[in-house]
Every structure is written in structure tokens, then in C-alpha cells.
Amino acid sequence: xxxxGAALADHQIQLISVDRPGLGASSPDPLKxxxxxxxxxxALIEEVVxxxxxxxxxxxxAPFGLALATTGWASALVLVSPIDDVGYPPITALLPEDYxxxxxxxxxxxxxxxERLATYTPGALFETVMSDYPPSDEAxxxxxxxxxxxxxxxxxxxxxxATGYARDTVLAMSAWPAKLFDPGVDVRILFGADDRVHSxxxxxxxxxxxxxxxxxxxxxxxxxxxxxxxxxVLARAxxxx
Numbered sequence: 001x002x003x004x005g006a007a008l009a010d011h012q013i014q015l016i017s018v019d020r021p022g023l024g025a026s027s028p029d030p031l032k033x034x035x036x037x038x039x040x041x042x043a044l045i046e047e048v049v050x051x052x053x054x055x056x057x058x059x060x061x062a063p064f065g066l067a068l069a070t071t072g073w074a075s076a077l078v079l080v081s082p083i084d085d086v087g088y089p090p091i092t093a094l095l096p097e098d099y100x101x102x103x104x105x106x107x108x109x110x111x112x113x114x115e116r117l118a119t120y121t122p123g124a125l126f127e128t129v130m131s132d133y134p135p136s137d138e139a140x141x142x143x144x145x146x147x148x149x150x151x152x153x154x155x156x157x158x159x160x161x162a163t164g165y166a167r168d169t170v171l172a173m174s175a176w177p178a179k180l181f182d183p184g185v186d187v188r189i190l191f192g193a194d195d196r197v198h199s200x201x202x203x204x205x206x207x208x209x210x211x212x213x214x215x216x217x218x219x220x221x222x223x224x225x226x227x228x229x230x231x232x233v234l235a236r237a238x239x240x241x
Contacts, residue, residue, distance in 0.1 A: 001017065001058075001149070001150065001153045002015060002017055002149075003015075003226050003227050003230050003233070004230045004233075004234060005230060007230045007231040007234050008230075008234065010231070010234075011231075011234045011235070011238055013234060013237075013238070016044075016048065018041055018044065019157070020032070020037055020064065020164065020168060021036075021037065021040070021164060022160060022163055022164020022165070022167060022168075023157045023158075023160075023164045023165065023168070024156050024157050024159060025156075025159075026164075028160060028163065028164055030163070030167065032167060032168075032171075033171065034063060034064060034066075034067035034171060034176075034177065034180070035067060037064050037067065037068075038064070038067035038068045038070065038071050039071065041064075041068050041073070042068060042071040042072075042073040045073045046073065051075075052072065052073050052074055052075040053073070053074065053075055054074070054075055054076045054077075054078070054237040054238065055068060055069065055074040055076070055077050055078070055237075056077075056078045056080060056226075056233060056234075056237055057077065057078070057079050057080070057082065058079075058080045058081060058082075058226045059080075059081055059082065059083055059198060059223075060083050060168065060169065060172050061082075062079045062082030062083055062172075062206075063083075063085070063171070063172055063176050063180055064168075065077055065079060066079075066176075066180040066181075066183050066187075066210070067180060069183035069184060069185050069187070070179055070180065070182075070183050070184060072184065074183075074185055075185065076185055076186050076187075076188075076237060077183060077185055077186070077187045077188070078187075078188045078189075078190065078233060078236050078237045079187060079188070079189045079190070079203075079206075080190045080225055080226045080233055081190070081191060081192065081195055081197075081198045081223050081225050081226065082189060082198060082199070082203060082206060083172060083198050083199070084198070084199045084200060084203075084205070084206060085175065085176045085206065085209070086099070086103050086173055087103060087106075087107060087173060087174050087175030087176065088175060088176070088205070088209075090205060091200060091205055094200040094201070095200065102173070103173055106170055106173045106174055107174065107175070110170050110174065113170055113173075114163075114166045114167060114170050115166075116166075117162070117165070117166035117169050117170065118161070118162045118163050118165075118166040119162065120162050120165065120166070121158065121162065122151070122154035122155050122157065122158045123154075125154055126147075126150060126151050126154055129141065129150065130147070132196075132197075133197075133222060133223065133224070134194040134195075134196065134222040136192070136194045136220050136221050136222050137192075137194070137221065137222045137223060137224040137228070139224075139228065140224035140227045140228050141224055146227065180210075181209045181210050181211060182210075182211045183210065183211070183212075185212070186212055186214075187210050187212060187213040187214070188213075188214055188215075188216070188236045188237075189203045189206065189207050189210075189213055189214065189215040189216070190215075190216050190218060190225060190232070190233060190236065191203045191215065191216070191217050191218065191225070192217075192218055192220075192221035192222040192223060192224070192225040192228075193217050193218060193219045193220070193221070193222075194220070194221060194222035195221075195222045195223045195225070196222065196223075197222075197223045198223055202215075202217055203215050203217075216236075218232070
């Protein structure tokens with residue numbers, strides 16, 4: 001997925017989006033960790049840019065963005081609609097029962113959970129997004145052009161099967177390593193006030209746990225914030241760079 005459109009040119013930003021191992025055209029890595037992915041992306045930044053750059057991480061990308069920041073190759077980090085650390089007990093306790101059961105299953109037996117998650121399809125994930133979003137996200141999710149873009153991105157991401165997605169999800173649903181909460185850069189957290197999907201408390205607990213984090217809750221939008229207000233996201237990235 002991409003975002004930004006004309007706002008990228010307005011801010012003189014070149015957007016580079018990365019496929020994590022096992023997604024899209026990226027070779028699979030059954031042993032991937034937050035650290036291995038952070039090292040991969042840090043090496044890419046060093047090779048392509050040669051200096052730390054602002055990083056935007058959306059949804060399940062949040063812990064991977066935090067891991068990258070700990071390498072020193074992110075000059076700033078913006079987390080847009082980030083998922084919660086659902087393995088953190090105070091957050092786990094707030095989850096719906098079925099979600100709480102899944103988190104417990106991941107903690108108890110991550111390999112069996114991975115096999116279960118590997119049965120997901122791009123079509124199922126597309127329907128999950130499209131079946132339950134607030135009216136304030138209709139301007140994004142209801143747009144045929146966006147739906148085509150999202151479905152194409154999901155199909156591409158699952159081109160080698162669902163194992164890459166499953167591995168990322170198991171990592172993200174396990175308790176996050178303590179070092180992710182001391183990333184060493186300024187962190188801006190952006191949440192849509194109508195977001196019912198990514199966090200039980202719109203990122204309040206997450207912001208409190210991340211050293212140096214600042215959280216903004218934006219009215220009139222939900223989980224589609226990244227695409228609804230790209231200029232805001234990019235402005236935050238540039239301002240904290």
C-alpha cells in the first residue's frame with residue numbers, strides 16, 4: 001500500500017514502502033523477528049539514503065517501526081492507527097473474549113497459532129476491513145479506487161501464501177520486547193477518534209509506555225486516518241525529523 005498522493009510532492013518527500021520477509025516479492029524468513037526486520041530495513045536505508053529518515057508505520061506495522069527506531073536509522077517515527085501490544089496484561093484484559101482467547105493461544109503455542117493464521121486469505125482480510133468501519137471512514141473505504149488498490153495490495157502480499165502474514169501476526173500479538181518502548185527518537189501517535197479496530201483506548205496506554213511519545217486523537221475519522229489525512233501524517237513526520 002501507498003499513501004500521500006500530491007501531499008508527497010508538497011512536502012518534497014519520496015515514499016519508500018517495504019515488503020517484510022514472506023510478503024509480496026520479499027523472500028520468506030521463517031525465523032524472522034522484530035530485530036531481523038529492523039536490521040533489514042536499516043540496511044536498506046543506509047544503502048539507498050545514507051542517513052536516518054522519518055518513518056511512518058501503520059496498524060500492524062507499529063511494533064516493526066519501533067524496532068527499526070532502536071537501530072538509530074529512523075530520525076523520527078509516526079505511528080498511524082497503531083495496533084496495541086495485546087500481550088500486555090492491562091490491554092489483554094480489555095479485549096473482547098474471542099480476541100483474548102486468540103492472544104492466549106499465541107502465547108501458549110505460537111506454532112499452532114501460526115498454522116491457524118496461515119489459513120487466512122487476502123479475500124477474507126479484505127472482507128474484514130470492508131465489513132465493519134464507521135461512517136466517517138466511508139469517504140476512504142467506500143471509494144472503488146481505494147478498494148481496488150487495497151485488494152491488489154493484499155493479493156500481492158499473499159502471493160507466496162499466508163505464512164509471512166501469519167508470522168508477522170504472531171510476532172505482533174506476542175508481548176512486545178521492552179526495548180521497543182525506548183526507541184530513542186521522537187514518536188508521534190495519531191488515532192482517529194472513531195477507530196474501533198486498532199486499540200481499546202485509542203493508544204493512550206501505548207503512548208504512556210513509549211518513552212518520548214506524544215499522542216493526537218483526530219475527530220471525524222476512524223481507522224482510515226492514513227489515507228483520509230495524509231497531509232497531516234506527513235507534516236508530523238517532517239516536523240519531528
